[in-house]
Amino acid sequence: MARYALRRLASIALILLLVSAIVFTAIHVLPGNAATLILGEYATPEALRTLERDMGLDRPLVVQYASWIGSVVTGDWGVSLAMKQPVATIVGYRLRNSAFLAVTALIVVVAVGIPLGTVAALRRGRPLDLAIVTATYVGISIPEFVTGLALLLVLAGPSVGLFPTSGYVELTSGVTAWARHLVLPATTLTIVLLAHVVRQTRSGVADVLAAPYIRTARLKGASPRRIVLRHALRNALLPTITVLALDLGYLMGGIVVVEEVFAYPGMGRLIIYAVQNRDVPLLQMCALVVASVYVLANLAADLAYAWLDPRIRYS
């Protein structure tokens, strides 16, 4: 197990290296650099040259990449070209905000999605199953910005005004205020993600319920409740864990639209900002962080498999 984990960690390092190389290449395919965007339509050739030299953008690309790698492995994430602040500070703040949102959404998705999926599997083909499946499908089919704006207009509009429209407040200004700001974006994300988990749980539970050992359990007289919770769910949930791990990656970096609609200062908006401003050090770190969340979540999911199902052994 330990050897397996170590091997996985080594491959993760390789994946991250590849991601950083691809992102670095991709942003340099785009025209312009941080200096052209800092100066905008006020640029003079002289000012451009000065800024490019200050920011080291006049060096060959290979040198730029190598020096960036060199700093990162020694723990120096560099300074944002556009914001002039340490990348670690900026990314740390945004990552924490995104984590609050992602974890909240994931908890709700698990708490709502798994029971719904189980109920749907038990009532397969009946109206309740149909209602659950249809509703979650509608949720995933409507674009996030529509769901988000609809929630916002109804629940945060002047007539209802239950929740703030947007933004983020620190925990220090009160847990209630903090939580109220999370409700609408987290609900939007839940609606979008619910279908994955419900579908996976439903088919997983349905498959397991047809397995011989469930029949055996039934024949030996176990209660239906015990059959579902102890025998079926434990085995049916394994694939759901994979789905949740992928969702976590998505939540940590891909929720640009939701963050824009709710003006939420998270990773998604930061990545857009970094691309728009050709802020290479900032973008590189954002990409690495998001990629790390993906691969680490998947590693955690794989390890959880082994722990949940003693038959699975990694070697």
Place this chain on the structure above:
Amino acid sequence: MTPSISRRAFLVKTGLITGAAAIPGLTPARVRAQGEKHGGLLRVSVTFGLSTINPIMHISGAEWMATKWMYNNLTRLNAKREPVPDLAESWSAGDGAKVWTFKLRQGVRFHHGRELAADDVVATFTTLLDPKTASPYRGEVGPIDKVEALDKSTVRLTMKSPFSVFPAIAAVPNARIVAREGLADMKALASREFGTGPFKLKEFVPGDRVVVERFADYFRKGEPYLDGVALRVFPDPATELTAFKSKEIDLISGVTPDLFSQVSTLPGAEGLAVAGGTFAAVTLPSDKPPFNDNRVREALKLCVDRKLMLAAIHNGQGELGVDHPVSSAYAAYSPLPPRSADVERARQLMKDAGLGSGVTVKLFAANSPPIRERIAVVLKEMARPAGFNIDVEVLAYDRYLAQVWNKGAMYVVYYATRPTADAILMKLYHPKEGLDEGRWAGAHPNAVNQLEQAREIVEAERLRRHYAEFLKIARDEGPFMLPFFVNELNGKWGYVRDYRLSPSSSDMVLDDVWLAGDAPRKKA
């Protein structure tokens, strides 16, 4: 023709003034007890741009707004765009507007406690002008040669050539006066402030928000009235409008024209509109065919139904233009008769120029701000009947900057209001002081010369007459099709009092703005 005012217009105007005094809510602010005005947090929204609060380097309107609250300039502009004292209490010109001497106010304190001295002004301008700083505005503060402190409170700026409008230029956002110890670390200045302004920095999250709080030792005694100001970025205008409706936002800066009517009709809210100098225009590169022939430039200008274009693109919120960049928002403005579309004449001009069978041109438009693309598309349709086949290519702003901008192509420029007519005219037409994006100066040295001469004229009326000459040339021969200027549009709740929208909306002075008792965050 002498300017005249109709009887009806006279009655309306005087009625407004005298009638206004009778409404209790509009009694002059001075009469009210000071205590009534104090307190509250004003929450302002913008839709983009909040990377840095370094005044020497910032280029976005949102950043300019924020530094206006934390810093002061030597001067500021009044509603008529004339310079009035800010940190300087007086100034004088010498040697034919080549030497400017500023006397600083006494007893002004920086937020970190020290008293303002002439050295700070010298340090600020020195840093701004240093090529190593690479400030975007370095070329826009005039031909400054030398900056020196004559004593503790007197600064002398010597120009390379006469520069009569310097006191107005001293009000530009990049000439905010920064304490010299702050200038020592330009990186830190991106997220810290060393100002004298009415508010001091409380919190800055790049790309998201700036929060400032009242500075008790502000030199305008008793001001500001607000306890603080929060500026927040809303990437989505629909969210911004909902936040405004729910009174999470008190003041929307930069309302889009389609949302403006929604804001104006909300009970208790007000839409504010003021004529500005912001415009989008199409460059007509005059150094190569087809636009090197003025008949072709004139033909294109004649195709445009400006009123219709303004209505279609900016909901009619603006002022019609006649192909030069000086709107009524500038002190040096002089009116020219409006231009109406004349496709017949445009066709004739094309025939005379040997293009009777039409011509195909490529027009580039960046996707931000959206007005660029809209003008390109509407122009394409309007110019078709005269034989222009305009191939519009819309491109991302970053690509536009790197590949199209200032490279002699036909594209849509976008300029915000400048402090003076000199600033915008030089920027557009002068090959050295500006960009000459229309590649026109080479063939029109006399016109360019006229702009240089204007810098020697101190007296306002003479300057206006001098510019009137140039504006006619710019209209009849110039390398820009400039259809209209857009109004600055803001939205605010009625409880935000004494807020005056500037023709340059990022010039947001909040010193004497206050919140009435019914404001939701009066006690914040």
